[in-house]
Each structure stands twice: as structure tokens, then as C-alpha cells.
Amino acid sequence: MRNVGGASRGMLSLNDDQAGKSPAQRQVRGEVAFRTRFLRKREPMRFPRHILEWQPFAEITDENAGKAQDKTLLRTHTCGELRKEHLGQTVTLAGWVHTHRDQGGLIFFNLRDRYGITQVAIGPEQGEDVAAIARDLHQEYVVSVTGEVAPRPEGMLNKKMETGEVELRPTSITLLNKSAPPPLIPATPELPSEETRLKYRYLDLRRPEMQQTLLLRHRMAKGMRDYFDEQRFIEVETPILGRSTPEGARDYLVPSRVFPGNFYALPQSPQLYKQILMIAGYDRYIQIARCFRDEDLRADRQPEFTQLDLEMAFVEMEDVLGVVDGLVAHIAKILLDQDVSLPLPRMTYDEAMERFGHDAPDLRYGMELIDVTDLAGESGFRVFEGASQSGGRVRGINASGAAEGYSRKKIDELTEFVQGNSQAKGLVWFKVETDGKLASPTAKNFKPEVLEQIGQRLEAKPGDLLLFVADSFDVTCKALHLLRKRFGEELKLYDPRSMHYSWVVEFPMFEWDEEENRWAAKHHPFTAPRPEDIEKLESDPAGCRAVAYDLVINGSEAAGGTIRIHNADVQQRVFNLLGIEEEQAQERFGFLLDALKFGAPPHGGIALGLDRWVMTFAGRDNIRDCIAFPKTQKATDMMTEAPGSVDERQMRELGIEVRKPEKADK
């Protein structure tokens, strides 16, 4: 049989009697093919090549025989390593058929494994037996090829391929396995829908791009473990089946069979266990820990994610920051070959909110928020004066040079954008004219001398666009942060490949929860207040600052940690303030309160979101691309179709009965 795939491959039945297409339809084919093919390009990977390199398989010698058996029985080399220096050698490669080009007298196919792609060329000298097998190969067939590494003819080198100077001239080809026509073809540049990619994840993961991202992830995790090992940290595994704790996100619950009606909770983080480890004397702990939070998803949020979790005893904030500074430098060096100068810059939370309106500012560009509340009070403009007199703030940003590019219509869009995404009631804006005057429909309401002062304070130059929000401090923060972020992207104020690392420190201990009408922990309830703020715990919760710190990379929170409370009394006072009853605290984490009584050392730590680090370092804008088997927005797995129903028997054993959600009345 000529065609190996034949009927088994065909998903469609043959029907020779069907009417043909019109000649006109046939004619456009070539041109359309050219156009559609180049319409969509994949995003190029941005991390350096050396990340992708591996040592070649070692030769088997007398010394290592029987030890590291690198060479497998089915291959001698990978598809990524053959070069000119291998010319003349007889090798065996194994992999997937990436592309296939049958020219009759000559057949080419590219063989792919996770190390690279090598061309196999079959001419008459390979013999009809080999040619017959090669002719019938299809995409994603699995083959092993034995042959000689041969030079490509002059002028036929492929500079786009790492192995493009050589090709394999096979003496034999073994078909290891066929493949049904794949719904997702790893070799094509068109990216299928996310739905298809997630359903056939094993095919999506064959794409070199995905393999490179997962390799970067591996390198990063290994780099972290190596670094912390050198710093005398030890990795300890903490339980996945734990206890539900109040505060924080919704828990994923696991029913207990032995105690019907009781549930384990999957950890939102190993927080309590690592504190217990400090009390137990393991003064430097890390864990690459899986965490679970049953909250709605985002482009950068999965219900199940990985944290590099760290805790140290006998330390103050400086010690933790120092260790993480070193980690950042190490990772930037091994992944990006960048030298990061230490210590990383820092600012306080208050400063970050004042200057950037956000606790994780993107410091790759300026455009800081400027306060004009004092001028606004005397401006003659009612909105400004009102905000100023009612204890609010009037702040603005200078989108330098943006006056021309932003028409009245585009500014209206900005206004809607701000109104839709924050509580801000509107935007006040001015374009700076060539004579330096501020112009806008509202300008006539202002005293001219105040406008001039406002312009000076924002360092307005002709062609600048100034935008102001007058409202409470919080609202001006939110609105102007959104605007700053948007201008940063639209005006291309930074190189998207650049990296900026910094710390934000001294976060507030508490924030007011409007809904529940009580104080809530800004970080978590085990966070230590600054020593000077302990006395204010009850009298001025809003004024208490925590020994808390966030690592910010390119405007995203890359890590967050605190020094913990190691004093049972202080811990109890914080619980009291948070409205956690003594009885409830004792029930939920009495073990921690107990442990704190038995010689708890001063301790603190930090947790860093590994998935987001991969995202940032690989230049991806989607966390699913950084996780091998991610969940959809509804937290389902499209490949396994989890979550699924279970047997009635399992439910009975667990003492569980499902109450069907009631349908809304119509």
C-alpha cells in the first residue's frame, strides 16, 4: 500500500463524483495563499538563546559505562545539536515529523524534538525502501532516522535553522508511530484558538514556543533552588490538606470521609506552617509551593498557582530584602544575562501612592502625579475648589507631547475610561499652546494666574497635555494610575523588554472593609506592626504601618512579605482588632497561638509568584502560557474536563448530598 496513513488518517470520505470548482476560483488560489499566510505572525520569544542550550548527550566510554546512560537505545543525538563538526558521522535521531516536502525524486522532512529541528533529505542514493517510508510520512508521525550527517549543497544552507548547515541522509527510517491529522499543527505559524490549544494541550505543548517557555520556567525554578541552597536554606514540604482559615480568599475544600461534614482546605499559602517551622528551629526555609484560591480568574491569575515561599528566623526586614535582592540579581543574570545593581531601589507605600497612585508602580517611566490641591482651592473653578475644601485632593499628570495626538474625541474616550474604571466623576484637561498658555473648554473658569502656576508646577511645555482629577485621595490615585498606565503604553514611554525591580515598604497594617464594616488585614493577620506603631494598634489602626514589603517588577507585584508577629499578646491584639473572636482564633489557629508561647524567634519572610515571574521574564502577557496545564476562566480543565461529577457511592461515603441551585423565577 502506497499510503501508510491511508484510510486511517482520512477524517473525510472520498467522493470523486463531486462537482469541481470554477476556473476563476482556481486562479485566485496562489495569490490568496500568499496573502493569508503572512497575515498573522507569532510573537518572537525574547529571552536569550543560552537559556535553551543543553550539553549534548555524553559519549559512552569505559568510565561512564553503566552510569549516566545519556544515549538511549533509540537515538544517539538530539534534533538540535548536529553541526558541521558532525559531518560524516553516522547518527540516529528520533522525533516528530515537523514538516514534509515530497518532490518526487527528492523528499525532505524536518524532524523535531524539544532540542531543535533537523532536516532529513532522501534522494535516489537512499534507496527505494527508505524513500517509500519517507514518502508516506505525515505531520506529527513519530520516527527514528539513522544516517550520515551530510553537508548541504552550496547555496542550500538554511540560516534560519540552527542545524541549517547540515542534513541527515538516512540509511534507514523507522516509523515508531503514526498520528491522526492533528487539530493543532505545531509547525504552522497560525495560533489556534485558546479553546483548541487547551483541549489538545499535548499538541500545543509541542510548539517550540511553549517548550521554550516551560524550559525558562524550569531554569528559573532551578536557579532559585540553587541560590537558596547556597544561602543555606532548606526546602520543606508542607501539607496540601490543611485547615480552612478565615480572612483571605475562598478556600478549595476537600471533604473528610472519616469525619463526615468536616473538610480539609487546600492551602492559600503555606503561611502558618512556615511560621511553625521557624518556631521549630529551621531558620531558613524555602518551598516551591502550590497554592489554591477559589476566586475569579484573570489573564494573570489562576486558581492554582506556584509560589516560591520563604521564611527566615532571627531576621529583620533588611535581611529578607537583602536575600531577595541577591535572588533578583542571580535570576536576572542567569536568565537574561543582565547585571542588576544592588541594593534595589525602595520607596514607602505612602510615597508610592503620592507619586504614582499605586502600590506597585511601573518605574520604567516617569509621569508622576503632581498635587495642585493648594492652588485648586483658589482657582475659581468650582470643582477644584470643592475638592480642596472638602478634604479631597486635586492631582494631575503631564502627558508630555501628547496634545497633538489626543483629539477632543480621544480625550472624551479617556474620560469615559476613567469614569468607567474608577469612581472619578470626570477629567479636567488642558492642552499647552505654543505661547505656554493652558487651553481647554474649562480654562475660562480659572483665574489666569492660577492656571499659570498650575502649568509651572507640572512643568508644562508647549504641546503637553495636562489631565487632572479632583476627588478623594483614593479616587485620584486610582484614576490617575489608570491614566498613567495607559499613557505609558500608548505613548511608548518605555522599552517593553526592559526590566525594573524595586521595593515598596511600610504598607498600612489595616484597611477598612466597607462591606463588613470592620478593619481587615492589608496583608495577613500575622503581620507585625512597626515597633513604634504597636501602641497605636487600638487608638489609630489607620495610622499603623506594617513591616511589610513588596517587590515590584515592571509595575506588577512580584513578591510580597512581612516580618511576622512573634509575640502571642500582640497577635491576640491584632486578632481582636480584626474582630476575630478569641474563641474563634483559638479554634482556627490555636496551634499558632500556642506555638508562639514556646519560644518563637523573631521571623519573617516573603512569597513570590513563580508563574508571574515566568510571565515577566519570558515577556508573555498571559499566565496560561507559562503553566503546562492551566485552567480556563471558569476554573475548568479543557483537556480532562475537570471538575467532573463523582459516583453516588463516593458521595454517600463522604456523607455529601448536593443541593441543586434554585432557578431564578421568571
Place this chain on the structure above:
RNA sequence: GGGGACGUAGCUCAAUUGGUUAGAGUUCCGGACUGUCGAUCCGGAGGUUGCGGGUUCGAGUCCCGUCGUCCUCGCCA
């Protein structure tokens, strides 16, 4: 829980204001081709337009519901 985008061939996309038998590329099947390298050329097959209703002489297109994917607000100590 709210707002938005999308859903058409295995895959990626078209289809005028609602108007004939829903078209391309790619994949797939058959054929040609001795230097190709998302090969090219010739021929062919492939559709319950996510699903269910409704409006209409007529619905891929308009309306309602529902399912799915994505973005986003809330939420995520």
C-alpha cells in the same frame, strides 16, 4: 454577581442593508515534480453557521434564551 468581545469546514478566517446553491487559505485524499525548507503545480473531498426558540416571503446576519472561550470591574489577607 456586573460590563464587553467572540463562536461559520479538522484549523485560521470571509460572506454588502436580511436575499440565489455559505466562500478562501491551510489540513485531508489523489496526481505531477531531483534541492526543498510554513515547497510549488493540477484535481477532489470537506458545513445542522455552538445549541434552542422567535421575527420575516426569506436569517450566518435581527431579537430572546442558553452553552462555551477570552478581556475586564467586583473579588483575589
